Amino acid sequence: MEFDITKPHCYYFNEICKIPHGSKNEKMLSDWIVRFAVDHNLSYVQDEMGNVVIYKPASPGYETHPGVILQAHIDMVCVKVPESNHNFDTDPLELYVEDTHLRARGTTLGADDCMGAAYMLDILSDEKLGHPYLECCFTVQEEIGLYGAMALKPEYFKARRLINLDGAGEYRTYTTLAGSRNLVIEKKLSMTEAPGRTYRLTIQGLLGGRTGDDIGKERANAGKLAARVLYHFLDAGIVCRIGDMTAGSKKTGIAAEAEVVFTADAAPEELDRVLRRTERAVAEEYEFSDPGISMVLRETEAVPAASEEESREFIELLYLLPYGVFSRFLTLDGLPSWSANLGNISVSGKTAVVAYAARSPFESLMDEAEYTVSLLCEKFHAEIREKRDYYGYRYLKDSPLRDTMDRVFLEQYGIPLNHVAAHGGNECGAFKHMFPDMDIVTSGAVYAKHHTPEEYLDLESFDRSIRFLKAFIEEL
Numbered sequence: 001m002e003f004d005i006t007k008p009h010c011y012y013f014n015e016i017c018k019i020p021h022g023s024k025n026e027k028m029l030s031d032w033i034v035r036f037a038v039d040h041n042l043s044y045v046q047d048e049m050g051n052v053v054i055y056k057p058a059s060p061g062y063e064t065h066p067g068v069i070l071q072a073h074i075d076m077v078c079v080k081v082p083e084s085n086h087n088f089d090t091d092p093l094e095l096y097v098e099d100t101h102l103r104a105r106g107t108t109l110g111a112d113d114c115m116g117a118a119y120m121l122d123i124l125s126d127e128k129l130g131h132p133y134l135e136c137c138f139t140v141q142e143e144i145g146l147y148g149a150m151a152l153k154p155e156y157f158k159a160r161r162l163i164n165l166d167g168a169g170e171y172r173t174y175t176t177l178a179g180s181r182n183l184v185i186e187k188k189l190s191m192t193e194a195p196g197r198t199y200r201l202t203i204q205g206l207l208g209g210r211t212g213d214d215i216g217k218e219r220a221n222a223g224k225l226a227a228r229v230l231y232h233f234l235d236a237g238i239v240c241r242i243g244d245m246t247a248g249s250k251k252t253g254i255a256a257e258a259e260v261v262f263t264a265d266a267a268p269e270e271l272d273r274v275l276r277r278t279e280r281a282v283a284e285e286y287e288f289s290d291p292g293i294s295m296v297l298r299e300t301e302a303v304p305a306a307s308e309e310e311s312r313e314f315i316e317l318l319y320l321l322p323y324g325v326f327s328r329f330l331t332l333d334g335l336p337s338w339s340a341n342l343g344n345i346s347v348s349g350k351t352a353v354v355a356y357a358a359r360s361p362f363e364s365l366m367d368e369a370e371y372t373v374s375l376l377c378e379k380f381h382a383e384i385r386e387k388r389d390y391y392g393y394r395y396l397k398d399s400p401l402r403d404t405m406d407r408v409f410l411e412q413y414g415i416p417l418n419h420v421a422a423h424g425g426n427e428c429g430a431f432k433h434m435f436p437d438m439d440i441v442t443s444g445a446v447y448a449k450h451h452t453p454e455e456y457l458d459l460e461s462f463d464r465s466i467r468f469l470k471a472f473i474e475e476l
C-alpha cells in the first residue's frame with residue numbers, strides 16, 4: 001500500500017512529520033497550525049504553552065446542533081536506534097512504507113498522536129463535510145505529563161461534547177480512564193561515617209511495567225521489597241543505617257530493580273537468615289506474577305550513612321506507604337479503580353526522595369491516598385515537596401455521544417463498537433475536570449509499538465478511521 005499524500009489526512013500527517021515536535025519542542029508545529037488557521041480564515045487561540053484551539057462555524061443546516069470538541073496532542077516521544085544520526089530538534093522524519101505500515105527510518109514515527117492532529121486539519125479544511133460548530137484542540141507536552149491539557153482554560157471552549165483522537169484504535173472507544181495524583185516525598189538525612197559492616201542489597205528479576213497497564217497484574221515493586229527486607233532486619237533487632245538507595249528508573253513505573261547500601265551491627269550469616277526467610281515468602285506470594293525475583297546480599301566498601309533514627313524512620317516510611325491495587329470495578333471485569341505506586345526512590349547526598357503516585361478516576365480516592373501519605377510523612381519527619389494531578393473520568397451509563405458513535409460504527413463496519421476501560425490516563429480527564437457534564441468518546445486509527453523506533457501506523461486503518469470519523473461528525 002502507498003502513502004498517498006493526495007489524501008488530505010495523509011498530506012497533513014506528512015507535513016507534520018517535516019516539523020520537529022518532540023515534547024517541549026512543539027513551538028514550530030504550534031505556529032504552523034496557527035498559520036493554517038489564518039490561511040483558512042478560521043479564528044483561533046494560541047496560549048503561552050503552545051496549545052492551539054481552532055474554531056470553525058457550523059455548516060449550513062447544523063446551526064442549531066450542539067458543538068463538538070475534537071482533540072489530539074502534537075508532541076511525540078523522540079527515540080532512535082543507536083546508529084541513527086537523526087537530530088529531533090532540527091531534522092524532518094524520514095517516512096517509508098513497509099507492507100501496509102507507515103514507519104520512520106530509525107526513529108519513532110509520532111503517530112501517537114499526530115494521527116489525530118492530521119485528522120483535525122483534514123476536517124477543518126473539508127468544505128463539503130456537514131458538521132456542527134467545531135472546536136479543534138491541539139495540545140502540547142502530553143507525553144511528559146499532560147501538561148498542555150492541564151493548562152487549558154475553560155473560556156477556550158463552549159462545546160460539551162468531546163471526541164478525543166488519541167484513543168483505543170479504530171474498533172474501540174474508551175469509557176473509563178484513571179487520573180493520577182503525583183507526589184514527591186523528601187526526607188532530610190544527616191550523613192556521617194557509620195560503625196559496623198557495610199552491605200549492598202540487590203533485588204532484581206522483577207517484571208516491573210507501567211502502572212496504568214500492569215499494576216492490576218499484582219506485580220511486585222522492588223522498592224517495596226527492599227523496604228520489607230530492611231524492616232525485617234530492624235524487627236530482628238539489627239541496627240541498620242542507610243547509606244545509598246536506588247529503585248526504579250521512572251516516576252510512574254513499577255520498580256523492577258532496587259539496590260540499597262547500608263551498615264549493620266550484624267554478621268553476614270545473621271542478615272542472610274532474615275533475608276532468606278523473606279525471600280522464600282516473596283517467592284510464594286509472587287509465584288505467578290513475578291517468578292524470577294532474586295535477592296542478593298554482599299559486603300561492600302563503607303559509605304557515609306544516616307543516623308540510626310533517621311534510617312529507621314525512612315525504612316518504616318517506605319514499608320508503610322500503601323502500594324498496589326486497593327479496589328476494583330466489579331462491573332468492569334475487575335479493572336482497578338484505585339491503586340498507588342512507589343516509582344523511583346533515591347538516596348543522594350543528604351536527601352531521600354520517593355516518587356509516589358495514586359491512580360483513580362475518582363478524585364476523592366486520590367485525596368484519600370494523599371491524606372495517608374501526609375500522615376505518614378508527619379510521623380516519620382518527611383514532607384511532600386511537590387504535587388501535581390491529572391484527572392480521569394469514570395464510566396457513565398448514559399452517553400448520547402457514545403450512542404451515536406455506536407450506531408454509526410455499526411452502519412460503517414457491520415460489527416459493534418467495542419467499549420473498553422483502562423487504568424491508564426489521557427487528556428480526556430482534563431476536560432471532564434473543567435466541565436463535569438462533558439460527554440466523551442475516543443477514536444483513532446491503529447498504530448503500534450509507539451514510543452519505540454519500531455512504531456508504525458496502519459495505513460488501511462488510517463484511511464478507514466477518517467471516513468468513519470467524518471460520518472460520525474455528520475450525524476452530530
